[in-house]
Amino acid sequence: MQEAVQFKLGSWLVNERAQSNAWMFAAVLVLCTLGCALFASWLPLQVSIVTVFLFAGPHNWFELRYFLMRMPVRFGRSRNFFLTAFAGLGTLTITYASLPLLYRAALWSEEGWLTIIAIWNTLLLSWLGLLVWQRSKQKTKSNWFWVLPVALALGAFNWLTPEFFSLILIYVHPLVAMAFLDRHLRRNRPTWLRTYRSCLVLPLFVLALMIWRLSQTTSLADDNGLFWRITQHSGAELLPFVSSHLLVSVHLYLEMLHYGVWLLALPLLGPLVMGNGTRSNPYARVWDLKTVPLARHPLGFPKAVAIALGVGVVLVLMLWLGFSVNYATTRDIYFTIAMAHVMAEAPFLLRMI
Amino acid sequence: MKTVLAMTCLAVFVLATAFAVRADIARPKPSEEQRIKTVYAQLEIVPDSKALSATLQIHRSDLKDLLASVEGAPTNTSFASSITHSGTRTIIAGMLLFLSLSFAGVWLARASRSGSGLSRSHKAIAVVLVAIATIGTAAIITRGNAGPPPSYAWRNLPTNLTSGRSTRGSITISLLPDDPNGGGAKLIMPVTKKNERGEEE
Numbered sequence: 001m002q003e004a005v006q007f008k009l010g011s012w013l014v015n016e017r018a019q020s021n022a023w024m025f026a027a028v029l030v031l032c033t034l035g036c037a038l039f040a041s042w043l044p045l046q047v048s049i050v051t052v053f054l055f056a057g058p059h060n061w062f063e064l065r066y067f068l069m070r071m072p073v074r075f076g077r078s079r080n081f082f083l084t085a086f087a088g089l090g091t092l093t094i095t096y097a098s099l100p101l102l103y104r105a106a107l108w109s110e111e112g113w114l115t116i117i118a119i120w121n122t123l124l125l126s127w128l129g130l131l132v133w134q135r136s137k138q139k140t141k142s143n144w145f146w147v148l149p150v151a152l153a154l155g156a157f158n159w160l161t162p163e164f165f166s167l168i169l170i171y172v173h174p175l176v177a178m179a180f181l182d183r184h185l186r187r188n189r190p191t192w193l194r195t196y197r198s199c200l201v202l203p204l205f206v207l208a209l210m211i212w213r214l215s216q217t218t219s220l221a222d223d224n225g226l227f228w229r230i231t232q233h234s235g236a237e238l239l240p241f242v243s244s245h246l247l248v249s250v251h252l253y254l255e256m257l258h259y260g261v262w263l264l265a266l267p268l269l270g271p272l273v274m275g276n277g278t279r280s281n282p283y284a285r286v287w288d289l290k291t292v293p294l295a296r297h298p299l300g301f302p303k304a305v306a307i308a309l310g311v312g313v314v315l316v317l318m319l320w321l322g323f324s325v326n327y328a329t330t331r332d333i334y335f336t337i338a339m340a341h342v343m344a345e346a347p348f349l350l351r352m353i
Numbered sequence: 354m355k356t357v358l359a360m361t362c363l364a365v366f367v368l369a370t371a372f373a374v375r376a377d378i379a380r381p382k383p384s385e386e387q388r389i390k391t392v393y394a395q396l397e398i399v400p401d402s403k404a405l406s407a408t409l410q411i412h413r414s415d416l417k418d419l420l421a422s423v424e425g426a427p428t429n430t431s432f433a434s435s436i437t438h439s440g441t442r443t444i445i446a447g448m449l450l451f452l453s454l455s456f457a458g459v460w461l462a463r464a465s466r467s468g469s470g471l472s473r474s475h476k477a478i479a480v481v482l483v484a485i486a487t488i489g490t491a492a493i494i495t496r497g498n499a500g501p502p503p504s505y506a507w508r509n510l511p512t513n514l515t516s517g518r519s520t521r522g523s524i525t526i527s528l529l530p531d532d533p534n535g536g537g538a539k540l541i542m543p544v545t546k547k548n549e550r551g552e553e554e
Contacts, residue, residue, distance in 0.1 A: 114442070115441070115442065118442060118445075143464070145456075145459075145460045145463070146457075146460050146475060146478050148456045148460075149452075149453045149454070149456040149457035149460060149482055150453075150478065150481075150482065151453075152449050152450070152452045152453035152456060153449070153450065153453040153482055153485040153486065155446075155449040155453075156446045156447070156449035156450035156453060156485075157446070157485065158446075159442045159443075159445045159446035159449060160442065160443070160446045162442075
């Protein structure tokens with residue numbers, strides 16, 4: 001009886017502490033969201049250069065580590081799912097990276113080039129559809145049939161205007177991090193989930209405010225090669241009737257939120273400590289190889305994980321070096337190869353649903 | 354699910370075959386005609402008894418597009434005009450939209466028959482699909498060959514000219530390479546001849 005009372009009291013204390021921490025979490029979220037919007041609207045080009053320089057590489061490394069932590073030691077029933085994921089990832093990345101070379105080498109007409117982009121986008125949609133179908137076989141209780149008409153409708157939109165479909169991918173990708181944080185909190189801090197979902201209204205409100213305030217501004221002066229690249233990446237050529245200040249600011253704001261989630265929120269928000277235990281957060285101990293189940297398990301691959309993370313660190317250092325030597329070219333190369341991490345998020349997010 | 358998969362495979366196979374057939378054809382060398390730059394715009398022909406000379410009034414945006422065409426730079430097109438002008442891509446988009454609507458119908462029918470009804474998120478997906486279908490269909494009708502041909506707007510031009518009324522329709526402005534024999538601008542109007550009984554010849 002006494003033990004039961006103590007247990008109830010203990011869990012009440014944990015809930016109380018979690019609730020008060022949830023308010024703190026909400027306050028930090030609000031501050032970060034507003035801070036990002038302020039910087040992105042104020043000096044979009046300059047902040048974009050600094051943000052990509054500092055955080056692009058490290059956020060990819062943190063993503064790699066997070067995915068390794070979520071990777072099962074044995075694929076088991078998910079063998080086909082992971083094989084499809086890795087095969088598609090490899091093929092799509094190689095073909096995407098070869099598109100600029102193809103563009104320079106061959107004399108494609110504008111129409112022919114748009115058709116090539118549409119074909120690549122269709123392959124991406126087909127791969128995603130295949131992954132969803134394989135995942136749906138494991139989640140027999142839920143009906144995922146609606147994904148098929150949605151994918152086909154997206155395919156139709158892609159064939160109507162392939163360039164806009166690609167631009168939408170650029171803007172939607174940062175938001176995927178929000179979905180990861182949602183799933184992460186559901187597993188590790190379920191008491192915070194409601195607070196987090198309530199806070200998601202704020203970025204929408206901020207985006208609406210940014211669009212309202214910045215749509216009347218004059219376009220940014222893209223008089224040098226680097227500024228021109230940044231405005232082009234945000235879709236200034238495709239949307240000439242929209243102020244490039246608005247486009248760059250909105251894209252930068254979403255990117256900053258994306259980096260914030262991967263570099264701060266996901267590593268720092270580990271499992272909630274129950275009772276008086278002093279369990280440390282495995283997501284935050286980035287230096288400790290044993291926090292990765294794939295390396296810790298007796299049947300795991302510690303050497304492969306160590307090599308992957310080590311190579312990742314070297315690539316981040318090389319990226320910083322490249323940015324220091326020739327920022328514009330390194331930025332172009334980075335955003336081409338970074339398509340791999342955009343696609344890698346899909347199978348791991350599906351596994352978390 | 355197997356039927357759905359089979360139908361999807363069939364659709365993909367048909368599309369793939371189309372590409373394979375096209376792939377066998379050697380890429381033609383770009384001819385002089387293909388290098389002609391085109392700009393799409395609107396034209397209104399206004400008969401004016403008080404006018405002393407024929408005048409061409411042109412909007413700033415159209416002129417900008419024309420100049421961009423001369424320079425070989427991308428034209429300053431709006432979102433609506435950037436939607437495909439390609440027949441092949443329009444056909445594929447239409448086919449995918451048709452498949453999407455068909456499968457959405459199957460899904461809705463299944464969900465309503467299962468008795469569980471549609472959840473709020475499923476209803477939201479259905480609304481989004483209908484919206485995409487509507488916008489897509491509108492785009493395909495606008496940019497595809499559905500509806501009357503562009504010449505339809507000019508059918509009453511001779512009558513309007515004689516009765517002093519204005520006529521408005523779409524126009525394609527083509528920038529031709531320089532002709533060594535000279536020659537001015539040419540306006541080609543899609544007007545059909547009519548016989549005495551008013552029938553088209």
